Amino acid sequence: MNSYEPEPRPRAVVFAYHNVGVRCLKVLLAGGVDVALVVTHEDSATENIWFESVVSLCQTEGIPYITPPDAKSAELLAQVKAADPEFIFSFYYRHMLPASLLEVAPAFNMHGSLLPEFRGRAPVNWAVLHGATETGATLHEMTVKPDAGAIVSQMVVPILPDDTAFEVFGKVTVAAEQALWRVLPSLLDGTAPRINNDLSKGGYFSGRKPEDGRIDWHLPAQQVYNLHRAVAPPYPGAFTDVNGVRYVIERARLGDRHGVLQNGKTDNVAARSLPLGLTVVDNCVFGVCGDGGIITILALTADGVAISAQQLQTRLAA
Template identity: 30%
Template sequence: MDAPRFAFFGTPQLAVEILDALVAAGYAPILIVTMPDRVKGRGLETAETPVAAWAHERGITTSKPEKLDAAFIEDFKKCDINFSIVVAYGKILPQSLLDVAPMYNVHYSLLPRWRGATPVESAILAGDVETGVAIQKIVYELDAGPLVAVEKTAIGADEAAPALRARLNAIAKRLLVNIMPALASGDISLTEQEGAQATLCGKISKEDGLIDLADNAEENYRKFRAYTSWPGIYTFFKRGDKRIRVIITQAHLKGKRLVLDTVKPEGKDEMPYADFLRSGAKPS
């Protein structure tokens, strides 16, 4: 069989790891589609996405459309793509693009549970004991496409989102490589999702990281695990008349009590929580 002519839509480092696995298995995309370059940092320098940098190093044709409009789709048709793989791309795919050739998405949950942008964090927040990876054929309705492959895994009691996401991506790489011959031939078996069982998850905001230490300890610990990389969790203390924003950098659950190990008060370096309390600060 000839090498499949496929495109890859993706943006962050997570997607780069998938690309590395595909290339190592002998599957290189003929086209990369990623988010446009953005100005970032204090120097206001233009930076390309991790996926764009990966493609640039390998001389793979790359498109960075601001919009997936008619002009982009006409150019896409000229590439004679057999199918596309989508991993954390960052844009809604219009029906006119889906009509060109099949598109398959790697999703980090057991669909139909946690359709949406934050499935890893949402599984932890809900106290789910298992999650997994689902590869779906994309339809226009959000994460509602028929399933090509699914694999489950348990969520560790103390596992935080970065570690869980890394494990899920390892599963995703293996799953995707295993089904590439079927995707290339079109000889795939699709299983429709049970839409009545669907749950949704939205985007995360900075404000989501706020906790009240008087709230349920287990729920606060789930927030810590889910938001440890971003936005982080924080609370407020008072010292005299001053209100202090405090980021919780390390914590653990002991019985039914949330134990803070290290914190970072605003304007200060990270320190042991016990040292911070000696300053006279109290939860507000």
């Protein structure tokens, strides 16, 4: 009687972090991939950790994981080689993988935009900041040059006019899961398509720092509103400094050039020749912008503490 020998599962080493890392890892497991090793990050004590934990998933699933500080170390290369992977995946891992790692096995990265658009860091935030109306997730071959390899799978999501980057990131996480899920069988059997990633289009973007959230009130209202949307909580937020106090916009809506408020009432705020920046009219907080347009500020903090319209008016009049 012949004993049953199960077919060996394809082995992978996965570099992963954040929500996309968690969801795409789950797709690999559901798709029958043997995840031999996960490489992830230690959470930073200085960062607002609002996202899911890859380490927790590994502990739940019994997957070996490591958190090396450097993706270029000889020790990490040896550990990856020892895992003998047939595939390498990178799902929102924050370090570039060197050529030595990419040579171990075919490597694929999940990027949070529709490549070749918004290559580089913080793609969702940049897409919102630039007023894009759609974005998505792209699985592509990894090369030494970031986000430059052939496209394997893409999934599109809309960016609605009032979506914050946090809301868009939630959509992109689902798009990443779908993009990987639908191509995984053909990727594993070697028949997945390869689509040219035209680097003459789009562009590279750098990482963002909290200071990049500083508001220039000379800009048009739409651009100021886009900045707010791009960095609204849980990101650090768009801010302005007045008399040594840092005011951070927590929630806002865009008004038109005639000051149409979101509750349907019309108040010609722009026609009052108010100075640029924060102002209070009829117990409502506004930001007056360079084109005469306004943003209606629904929640504001002062040095980290919530502040009312009346409190702000008192401070601005002092």
